[in-house]
Structures are given as C-alpha cells and as structure tokens.
Amino acid sequence: MIRRGLRMGAASTEIELHARGRTIHLAVTSARLDLAHGHQGTVLVIEDMTELLRAQRQLAWKEVAQRVAHEIKNPLTPIALSAERIGRHLDRRQTDSLHVIRKCSEVILGCVGTLRTLVDQFSALAEFPAPQPRSCDMNRVLEEALAMFAGRLNGITVEWDLEPDLPPVMADPEGIRRALANLVDNAAEAMQGSLLRVLGLESSLSEDGGSVEIVISDTGHGLTDEIRERLFLPFYSTKSRGTGLGLSIAAKIVQEHGGSLRAESNSPKGARFLLRLPLMEGGLAHAEPVEGVSHGTAELPTETAVKELSS
Numbered sequence: 001m002i003r004r005g006l007r008m009g010a011a012s013t014e015i016e017l018h019a020r021g022r023t024i025h026l027a028v029t030s031a032r033l034d035l036a037h038g039h040q041g042t043v044l045v046i047e048d049m050t051e052l053l054r055a056q057r058q059l060a061w062k063e064v065a066q067r068v069a070h071e072i073k074n075p076l077t078p079i080a081l082s083a084e085r086i087g088r089h090l091d092r093r094q095t096d097s098l099h100v101i102r103k104c105s106e107v108i109l110g111c112v113g114t115l116r117t118l119v120d121q122f123s124a125l126a127e128f129p130a131p132q133p134r135s136c137d138m139n140r141v142l143e144e145a146l147a148m149f150a151g152r153l154n155g156i157t158v159e160w161d162l163e164p165d166l167p168p169v170m171a172d173p174e175g176i177r178r179a180l181a182n183l184v185d186n187a188a189e190a191m192q193g194s195l196l197r198v199l200g201l202e203s204s205l206s207e208d209g210g211s212v213e214i215v216i217s218d219t220g221h222g223l224t225d226e227i228r229e230r231l232f233l234p235f236y237s238t239k240s241r242g243t244g245l246g247l248s249i250a251a252k253i254v255q256e257h258g259g260s261l262r263a264e265s266n267s268p269k270g271a272r273f274l275l276r277l278p279l280m281e282g283g284l285a286h287a288e289p290v291e292g293v294s295h296g297t298a299e300l301p302t303e304t305a306v307k308e309l310s311s
Helices: 002-008 050-092 097-127 138-147 173-190 225-230 246-256 303-308
Strands: 010-019 022-034 040-048 134-136 157-162 169-171 198-205 211-217 260-265 271-278
Touching (some): 002 010, 002 022, 022 050, 050 097, 134 138, 134 173, 138 157, 138 173, 138 198, 169 173, 169 271, 173 198, 173 246, 173 271
Parallel strands (some): 157 198
Antiparallel strands (some): 134 169, 198 211, 211 271, 260 271
C-alpha cells in the first residue's frame, strides 16, 4: 500500500481482521507526502469502519428482502384473479366457461413458473457447488470466458494486455470462467448506448508477487457512490434486463477461492473490476472479504443463463 501510494500519489484498500472473537473492518489509505530537499514521506490513515459497514449491510439486506417480497407479490396477483374467475365460472357454467378456465389455468401455471425461477435463482447463492480446484492458467481461462460471447460483442473493441508466463493458480476453472463471464457481460451491457465501446482485458502478477490479477474494464456509464455500496448485493440492478444476481454470484465464486473482487472507476470513463486470486501450492486459502470501492462492501452463468450474467 505504501509503495503504491508513493507511486500513484494515493492508494486505498479495505482489510478484514479477526481478533478476540470479533471481525474488524478497516479502511486504509496511504498518501504520498512531499518533503523538503526532494525527500518523500507517507501519511497512513487507518479508519475503523466496522459499525458503518454493519449498518450499511443491514440496510442493504432490508432492501433485498423488500425486492424479493415485491417479486413474489407480482405473480400472486394474477394467480388470485385467475382463481376467482375460475370459481365464478364453475358456479355459473356459462358457454365460454371452459375457454376461460383453460386461459386462467395457463396464467396460473406461468406465474408458478416465474416464482419457481425466482426461488431457484435466489437459492443458487447458497447452493452453488463447492470449487474443484486444480492448477489453472488464468490467461487461458480468461480467453475461454470471452469465447462464450462469440458473435455477441458486435460494435465493441476488445483490447488485450495479458502478461505472459503467469504462474498458475489453484482454482476451479469452470467456476472462475463463469465469474469472468459475468464480469464481461456486465461490462458489455454497461456500454449499451455509449459512443466509445472498449472492453479491456488485462492480466498480471500482483505487485507483492502473491496473486494473479485480472482486470475487466469498460467505457460505460461508470459507478456512483450509491451503486458501489450495493453493486454486489443480490437482486441489485441498474439495468432493465437480467436477474440482479450476476455480480453477487461472481463475487461469491471468487470469495470461495480465497480471492477478492473490487470495483472502481475507469479512466477516462467507465468502470473496472479487479479480480485477484492468490498463488497457492495446493488447496484453497481462507476466503478474503470481497472488496468494495470507497467504504462500501461487496458481497454464474450456466450455459443456459449466459443472457442473465450481469444485472
């Protein structure tokens, strides 16, 4: 952090500590201090964000609960109305009763299907299969993730900057590929309507040499502070399509691999997502917290859910 702050002028991150049976969330900022005679120093600010993050999470999950309740209520209304119409026509036995009952049953079945899909998608956050780690070349996994979008990125320029001979990471390639595909689709969707549409894909070894870093950037509408606070929460979406689960599931996959996922502003415009996976000799490390930008927190597509990767 200090080296990065000296190089860039300022740098910040979040750290999660476990001590004496409690978890402490710290926001750490390192800023360069220019001294006399060409000397440089560092100002290091460490702020305890534990209570603020707890309050933010309680508010965010309250909003999630309200969203789920709203999504459930929507199909319940036509189900109730259809059931009432069926009851009236069973009592009256009019000439068109059979046709009305058939139509109402179709509405009910459709709404039940909607509810089933909602429940399945929400439960996916808790039931996603455990990673099956093995040695992975992250450059290859990233290329495979982009290949899932063959023919679907028309009008978007893809810029590659992959570091050759990256050391392998111990990860489940299928799970990480799904997480990366979520991020790619999110970036592509964010650039809908943008005059400049550039998708950036980068890989490198972290500065401390302990992790492989993947950056997926876009030139879309960017991130506001409000979006950053809720970006990785289930069912949060700034788009008209999708389920609102893409980024939260991507973050969950990364977290289960002992990695981290952070969102930040891109230059000159847009957003960039930094995915970091530790180099491991074997097994999975203890999961790090998913990082948010500023002081916020973060919390798959299957082949049949590619169209709902981002939200």
